[in-house]
């Protein structure tokens with residue numbers, strides 16, 4: 486039974502994510518942090534008759550208390566997209582938010598698992614890792630970019646055109662990163678159903694730009710929150726099952742720092758990248774083993790090549806931000 490902190494807990498993702506985590510019997514203390522409204526959300530959730538204690542922490546002065554003793558910190562803090570924006574457009578605001586939260590985590594809970602939801606994930610994960618490196622507390626097994634929504638969407642969208650494909654028990658590998666062309670679903674490995682080349686093309690495009698569908702439908706009121714909360718709770722639960730309960734064989738796709746993770750050498754060599762999303766087996770210390778990339782079709786190889794090109798810039802942008810901009814005093 487552990488303490489889990491949600492940073493950005495009063496937001497569109499933070500609230501339903503906290504609701505789902507309140508139902509976990511692996512969590513003894515759910516600490517909700519935000520710069521606004523976290524006390525109200527915590528009071529509300531605290532009336533639910535599950536075992537965990539819920540506390541609310543509002544504003545920077547309450548951050549140390551929220552984070553101390555944390556086993557896991559989930560970060561959906563920051564601004565979401567509006568129509569016409571890319572995830573990279575969020576960097577201006579969210580890079581500083583994530584950098585400051587990472588600084589506080591490195592200080593107050595340096596051994597915690599850090600799950601990054603805030604966009605652009607391709608750059609915010611390097612920001613967290615660089616902050617932890619600077620503080621001398623970096624463990625590459627413990628920082629995760631949450632790309633689970635791409636996996637969830639993949640199964641859902643395949644099921645929409647192939648109803649015989651059972652979407653909850655059949656997991657699809659998604660590699661690369663978390664934005665447009667960097668999202669590469671490996672549909673060629675699906676054994677249960679077959680596709681025409683046109684179906685593969687349409688599905689791939691829908692998965693890569695699934696986020697845009699929601700941004701467009703919400704029409705200025707934000708991006709995916711409920712499906713993201715579901716995906717974030719799924720990833721958090723898998724990690725807790727593996728790290729707290731010791732469950733073996735749990736595999737999730739996630740965007741990680743390759744160097745220093747078992748099994749990732751091949752990925753690092755073949756992509757030339759420092760960070761990449763790939764299936765990993767979770768264990769007591771976080772990443773237990775990075776699974777080998779599955780066989781890719783010629784089309785998927787071409788998509789991975791495009792993803793690598795885009796990821797390079799996204800990663801450099803995150804790394805440079807930490808090196809170039811001094812951290813806010815916390």
Ligand SMILES: NC(=O)C1=CN([C@@H]2O[C@H](COP(=O)(O)OP(=O)(O)OC[C@H]3O[C@@H](n4cnc5c(N)ncnc54)[C@H](O)[C@@H]3O)[C@@H](O)[C@H]2O)C=CC1
Pocket residue numbers: 492493494495496497498499518519520521561562563564565566575579582586601602603604605606631632633634635663707708709710713
């Ligand atoms: N990884 C993924 O697959 C996905 C990521 N996202 C990203 O998640 C982020 C949050 O999205 P929403 O919840 O819809 O936004 P939102 O605006 O509804 O909520 C964000 C929350 O963060 C809080 N916040 C702002 N600055 C903060 C700080 N310094 N410390 C703590 N909390 C702070 C705000 O007060 C607000 O409550 C966005 O960057 C969005 O792009 C969204 C969907 C999927």
Ligand SMILES: O=C([O-])CC(=O)C(=O)O
Pocket residue numbers: 565566572604634695696697699700708709
């Ligand atoms: O599209 C967005 O901006 C939010 C997001 O990351 C997603 O829904 O995959």
